[in-house]
Amino acid sequence: MATVTDTTSTPITDLMSTMNAKKTTSTDDVSADTDKFMTLLVTQLQNQDPLNPMDNAQMTSQLAQLQTVTGVNKLNTTLESLKSSYQSSEAVQATNLIGRGVLVDGNNVTLAGSKGVLGVNLASDADDVKIVISDAKGNEVETMDLGAQKAGVTPLAWDGVPDATKLDSSGKPITLADGNYTFKVVASRAGAALTDAGGLSLDSVASVTTNNTDGVKVNLSSKGALTLADIRQVL
Structure with a gap:
């Protein structure tokens, strides 16, 4: 006869508890920091010298530090949430x-079927x-x-029609051969060359990758x- 193992035994329960351990949230971290600070402050008050107690300025300063730490932690939590949402x-x-x-930035253009986009x-x-x-030979x-x-x-x-346009037997312009070409942008203003002019190449989005880094x-x-x-x- 087969033996049925009791799944409620301590080893199984401990294993499941370990695998499904409750994660500490950012809010829990903020509360823990606050509790530690208050514990230290109360302990300090309980053990202070009765003849030389902490004055109001010191108390106010320490409470202000508590508020600052708590506020910074909450701000970090909010920023992380906004980053994730964005x-x-x-x-x-x-x-x-x-x-x-x-x-996208680039200086390549592909001619296919006498059509290219740049x-x-x-x-x-x-x-x-x-x-x-320019062609592949420059x-x-x-x-x-x-x-x-x-x-x-x-x-x-x-359209792939070169400067030195030639006509075929039917009178239509002879276009350049399909393939990869390069180009450059020459721009000027008031006779001076512009260095902030750039070329753009056509590409297509194949997939999207997302990670925390x-x-x-x-x-x-x-x-x-x-x-x-x-x-x-985007075209």
């Missing part, structure tokens, strides 16, 4: 970006902005003249893990 909200926001195209990021207004595109194949542009992000579509990260198909702040525009 990360949760940021994670939900990032999840909605999965599968979307985004513009962007310009200007920290200040510019009188003249040009995009100089040869400049096209210059896009954007004229004057306001500060901010400007997405651009590229690095917070929320969006994993892009080409650039890898970046923060939400690294995304200049």
Whole structure:
């Protein structure tokens, strides 16, 4: 006959208690600190010299210290709660970006089916902005003249038609071959070159990662893990 073990025995109970031990909350920590402080203060009062008791200034000072410690602990608890809430909200926001195209800092543009997407990021207004595109060998194949542009992000579509436009037998422009190209942003204001103008590359959000150390990260198909702040525009 099989023997049924009594699961209410002390070893099993002790094991379950250990595995399901009640975690100490931040509020408990604050209360514990307060209790310790009050215990020390009461002990000090009970053992003080009757002929030289603690004056009101000392008492007030120690109570003020208690309030300060308690307030700082409560503030830390509140900040941790706000941080957790913010990360949760940021994670939900990032999840909605999965599968979307985004513009991030970069100088690469991919031409596919005679279509490419790139962007310009200007920290200040510019009188003249040009995009100089080069092929894999470093040869400049096209210059896009954007004229004057306001500060901010400007997405651009590229048709792959080179500066030295050639026509096919039907009279249509011959576009560049599909592939990867690089570009640079040349911007100026009042004749002086701007150093705060940068290029933006198209990428796509593949997944989202969340952890306590690095917070929320969006994993892009080409650039890898970046923060939400690294995304200049969602397309």
